Amino acid sequence: MGGIEYTLTFQQFNETLRKKNKLLGLICDDCGKYTCPPKMTCQECGGTNLKIAELRGSGKITTFTTSYVTAIGREVEAPILVIFVELDEGPWIMGNLVGVDPNLATMESIMGKKVQLVATRVLPTDTYSKGEEAKGGLSRPTFAFVK
Numbered sequence: 314m315g316g317i318e319y320t321l322t323f324q325q326f327n328e329t330l331r332k333k334n335k336l337l338g339l340i341c342d343d344c345g346k347y348t349c350p351p352k353m354t355c356q357e358c359g360g361t362n363l364k365i366a367e368l369r370g371s372g373k374i375t376t377f378t379t380s381y382v383t384a385i386g387r388e389v390e391a392p393i394l395v396i397f398v399e400l401d402e403g404p405w406i407m408g409n410l411v412g413v414d415p416n417l418a419t420m421e422s423i424m425g426k427k428v429q430l431v432a433t434r435v436l437p438t439d440t441y442s443k444g445e446e447a448k449g450g451l452s453r454p455t456f457a458f459v460k
């Protein structure tokens with residue numbers, strides 16, 4: 314054995330997000346910074362003394378794009394707003410934004426807005442919910458504006 318192992322695997326991250334709607338990350342014992350989504354080493358200092366931490370799932374939007382292409386089985390959702398959120402704990406994470414008409418999204422209406430993780434919608438025909446993405450990909454957290 315030996316070598317570096319994942320303290321938090323993508324599968325565990327995906328499942329917790331999908332089933333419990335909780336965002337897990339890693340906190341570094343060396344520098345105290347958070348890493349999310351999970352990596353083998355701290356994204357700040359490269360340290361390996363990582364512990365699993367539950368993140369609040371809130372932050373602000375740093376960038377967004379409207380996507381007209383979605384995963385197989387999710388076409389019904391297009392177009393979708395894809396955002397990057399700077400989490401309160403520091404890391405940036407990609408997610409989807411709901412509750413906003415993608416056709417009406419503007420820089421002014423989206424950028425810098427506070428968002429919170431909301432229940433991820435699971436569609437009956439969704440390959441996403443059958444574990445396809447969990448094999449090597451990453452679940453997309455779903456966010457909405459903080460009211």
Ligand SMILES: [Zn+2]
Pocket residue numbers: 341342343344345346355356357358359360
């Ligand atoms: Zn660190």
